[in-house]
Amino acid sequence: MASYTKSEAREWARERLVGAVNCTIPSFTNDLTRLNEKGIRHDISLAKEHGFLGSLAVSEVNITLPEYLQFLEIAADEAKSDMVIVHHASWSTLEQNIAAVKGAEAAGAELVLLAYPPNFYPESEQEIYDYTKAVCDATNLAVILFPMFLWGFSTRIHPSDIPARLIRRLLDDVPNIAVIKAEGGFPSIMGIVECHRLFGEEVVISCPIEGELLPLGQLIPLQLSATSDHEFWGPTIPAAMRLLAEGRFDDVTDLYWKMHPARKAKSAVSQQLNGGHFIDRQLWKFQGWLRGYNGGPLRLPTQKIHDPQMNQLRKGLIDSGFEPSMDPFRDFFVGRNPA
Structure with a gap:
């Protein structure tokens, strides 16, 4: 049960x-028949x-809704x-x-990241409005609105994916939209600049891409980086958010350049x-495993990751002065807490 009412979502x-939200991908037993509770709790x-204020319980894997709700319950309990x-809608x-x-x-999530289904093919702003409002109306939880190229809106609706005029309507009519995950027009930074300028006084503007967060956070106030695969960086992003909040921009800049080999x-x-x-959630799960997270197998259909990519990621962290796991890659596919 959330600690706030629907009308208090933005204030909450x-x-x-304030800080950073990473991603937790479900862990499964090695026979892939059920959830691995120990692995989930470990993550x-x-x-x-590592200092994260929250974690997105990722649903974009092969998981049933009852299993996913159990996953949420375990995560919320831990x-x-x-x-x-954060519920992944x-x-x-x-x-x-x-x-x-x-x-x-009911399972204990306190925040919702709103996505759009792959078979959702809106041909007007009104259809996006109707879908978004229907999901938000169904919950008392605060919702993150997510303009993003993944939805395929840019070619039919607007280059910014969800145009500012539509965001304006939604904020006026849907009180529990409390955050904008501002990736509209990615990889352009205009989406986050526009959202900050037009809506930053009303709702929290999230900058999830660390390569944009560290520079832009020196120019505009950014209290939130959610949600992203920040686990690849271990405790670095929460630490960077604290440095930004303290105005220690020289330290942030030094950190940015330290991270650059791994970023590339x-x-x-x-x-x-x-x-x-x-x-690619398999890729993200491996990135987390490099920094001590559980790893472990995912069910088909899932993407694959091979030795060249695994070596490249590990070398990038080493070149940036981090200390990734040097365990054999085969251990990733088993997980740190096999069950």
Whole structure:
């Protein structure tokens, strides 16, 4: 049960959502028949240790809704009041998403990341408005609105994916939209600049891309970086958020350049593996494993990651002065807490 009412969602977000939110991908037993509770708890516990304010419980893997809600319950129980568990509203239909968000609220999620299904093909702003409002109306939880190229809106609707005039309508009519994950027009920074300028006084503006966060955070106030595969960086992004909040921009700049070899390796691997307008969760799970997270097997259908990409990511971290796991790659496919 959320600690705020629907009408208090924006106030809660402004006060509570200060820092960085990583991603937790479900862990499964080695026979892939059920969830691996120990692995899930390990990942949430380590995220707390690394200083994350919350974690997105990723749903874009081969998982049933009952299993996913169990995953949320485990994550919320391990998080206690120390972390915000974010529901990933990424299911196949509007009806499934409404059922999922209701279940997520009961399971202990406190925040929702709103995605759009792969078969959702809006041809007008009104259709995006209707879908978004329907999901938000179904929950009392605060919602993250997510303009992003992955939805395929830019060619039919607007180059910014969800145009400012539509965001304006949604903010006026949907009180529990409390955050904008501003990736509209990615990889352009205009989406976040526009959202900050037009809506930054009303809702929290999140900058999830660390390569933009560290420079832009020196120019505009950015209290939140959510949600992203920040686990690749271990405790670095929460630390960077604290430096930004303290105005220690020289230290932030030094950190940015320290990270650059790993950033370039991560970008190159992502370009190789993130096909079909779909994030490679196997890749993200491996990135986390390099920094001590559980890893472990995922069910088919899943993307694959091979030795050249794994070596490239590990070398990038080493070149940046980090200390990634040097365990054999085969151990990633088993996980740190096999069950």
